[in-house]
Amino acid sequence: MAERKIRILMAKPGLDGHDRGVKVVARALRDAGFEVIYTGLHQTPEMIANTAVQEGVDAVGLSVLSGAHNTLFPAVIEALRKKGANSVMVFGGGIIPEEDMVFLKDKGVKAVFTPGTSTEEIISFVRTSVKSIH
Amino acid sequence: MSDLAEKVLRGEVLPTARLIRDLDDGIDGAISELKILYPHTGKAEIIGITGAPGAGKSTLVNRLIENFRSRGKKVGVIAVDPTSPFSGGAVLGDRIRMQNHFNDPGVFIRSVATRGHLGGLSSSAYEIIKVLDAFGSDVILVETVGVGQDEVEIAGAAHTTVVVLTPGMGDEIQNLKAGILEIADVLVVNKADREGAQVTVQGLRRLLEMGGFDRKGWKPPICLTVGTEGTGIADLVQAVDQHREFWNRQKAQPGFENKRREEDFLRILQGQAISKLIVNLRRSGSLDEIVSRLVRGESDPYSESEKVLKLGDYRPT
Ligand SMILES: Nc1nc2c(ncn2[C@@H]2O[C@H](COP(=O)(O)OP(=O)(O)OP(=O)(O)O)[C@@H](O)[C@H]2O)c(=O)[nH]1
Numbered sequence: 542m543a544e545r546k547i548r549i550l551m552a553k554p555g556l557d558g559h560d561r562g563v564k565v566v567a568r569a570l571r572d573a574g575f576e577v578i579y580t581g582l583h584q585t586p587e588m589i590a591n592t593a594v595q596e597g598v599d600a601v602g603l604s605v606l607s608g609a610h611n612t613l614f615p616a617v618i619e620a621l622r623k624k625g626a627n628s629v630m631v632f633g634g635g636i637i638p639e640e641d642m643v644f645l646k647d648k649g650v651k652a653v654f655t656p657g658t659s660t661e662e663i664i665s666f667v668r669t670s671v672k673s674i675h
Numbered sequence: 676m677s678d679l680a681e682k683v684l685r686g687e688v689l690p691t692a693r694l695i696r697d698l699d700d701g702i703d704g705a706i707s708e709l710k711i712l713y714p715h716t717g718k719a720e721i722i723g724i725t726g727a728p729g730a731g732k733s734t735l736v737n738r739l740i741e742n743f744r745s746r747g748k749k750v751g752v753i754a755v756d757p758t759s760p761f762s763g764g765a766v767l768g769d770r771i772r773m774q775n776h777f778n779d780p781g782v783f784i785r786s787v788a789t790r791g792h793l794g795g796l797s798s799s800a801y802e803i804i805k806v807l808d809a810f811g812s813d814v815i816l817v818e819t820v821g822v823g824q825d826e827v828e829i830a831g832a833a834h835t836t837v838v839v840l841t842p843g844m845g846d847e848i849q850n851l852k853a854g855i856l857e858i859a860d861v862l863v864v865n866k867a868d869r870e871g872a873q874v875t876v877q878g879l880r881r882l883l884e885m886g887g888f889d890r891k892g893w894k895p896p897i898c899l900t901v902g903t904e905g906t907g908i909a910d911l912v913q914a915v916d917q918h919r920e921f922w923n924r925q926k927a928q929p930g931f932e933n934k935r936r937e938e939d940f941l942r943i944l945q946g947q948a949i950s951k952l953i954v955n956l957r958r959s960g961s962l963d964e965i966v967s968r969l970v971r972g973e974s975d976p977y978s979e980s981e982k983v984l985k986l987g988d989y990r991p992t
């Protein structure tokens with residue numbers, strides 16, 4: 542009967558202080574009709590997982606520009622798993638070299654976007670991959 | 676007993692969040708969980724925080740969480756932000772100010788979007804309050820959208836409504852008379868570190884003295900706070916506690932509980948009338964038939980509406 546609204550947590554784990562990109566994506570997702578929760582800088586994987594669970598989100602989008610993606614992305618996925626939130630889809634963005642992409646996808650990151658990816662591409666990815674969960 | 680409701684009553688976070696999501700999305704079946712939870716509600720103290728955009732509501736909620744946690748109370752938070760009327764989407768950012776509590780298992784924070792509902796809350800907020808109540812929250816803090824004058828719904832949902840103002844409102848205070856001041860059980864002048872706080876307090880005091888805010892003997896206290904520094908929070912909490920005691924005395928008055936239950940029931944009935952009656956009218960094809968009669972000029976909408984209500988033509992699902 543009712544159609545589910547897509548809910549996304551956009552989070553910045555780790556120490557880098559650049560939130561321009563993540564804010565642009567957050568607004569683009571809002572303009573696509575999604576509900577976006579944004580929690581600011583310097584989130585630990587534990588904080589992100591707790592927020593994702595309490596907020597009942599479909600997906601978590603992570604932005605890491607510090608180069609620590611290989612530890613932070615899997616750490617968030619692990620924290621979600623520990624809380625039983627296995628169905629929450631995780632995607633990420635940042636300056637991520639080609640060779641790390643395979644590793645991250647292997648760890649369960651559904652998609653990895655690099656700078657220059659259009660917001661349309663991210664929106665359409667989120668829409669399709671979340672529709673399959675609902 | 677339902678598995679899901681039982682888990683909520685046991686205080687399990689994941690199932691509670693899931694039920695809240697279902698209620699927010701209007702999923703069939705979520706209401707049947709509420710029926711089970713209902714007898715376990717009514718224990719939590721519900722505190723509404725309202726006021727203009729950027730007045731410092733979230734910052735104060737953060738401080739209130741801190742205060743209630745230091746007294747060992749389990750805290751639930753519902754933070755409402757507006758849905759964009761253009762896209763139907765929303766950025767929910769109230770949580771940013773409550774980060775210190777993300778890893779505290781005694782704090783459950785849920786952001787919701789208004790989704791077109793007017794009045795300062797989401798239409799799901801009432802149900803989410805009940806879920807967080809059954810979940811075992813001692814206190815539930817409800818932050819409304821940044822409001823103007825008409826978004827006063829929170830007053831019907833909370834035991835105590837805190838209205839947050841800021842200094843430098845000058846003449847605007849005069850215009851507060853209508854609406855928002857009438858629902859204030861406690862007034863806060865936040866950003867008291869800024870110039871003009873005392874002037875605002877004096878303006879408020881004069882306004883309150885003019886009367887017209889008959890509260891059965893309750894005189895809304897005015898608290899000065901600096902949310903960012905935590906100044907004045909103890910006073911605010913004390914004012915809230917005092918109002919709760921006043922409320923408890925009112926509760927003992929005849930008719931008080933009846934009025935509250937009646938309001939709650941009528942709100943639910945209205946919601947269901949819309950979602951069930953209209954949806955079923957559509958589904959059963961009755962709506963098409965009515966519209967055809969109207970188009971052919973065989974009937975008028977007033978008679979058709981009365982007929983629907985008389986027939987109870989809504990075949991509950
Ligand atoms: N100077 C000063 N700034 C404050 C105080 N309290 C909050 N702020 C700042 O005011 C801004 C808005 O605070 P919020 O707590 O987000 O306000 P809000 O009412 O929740 O805002 P909305 O939810 O967007 O309506 C932030 O930059 C806060 O840091 C205060 O007591 N003094």
Ligand SMILES: [Mg+2]
Nearest residue numbers: 732733769818
């Ligand atoms: Mg806020």
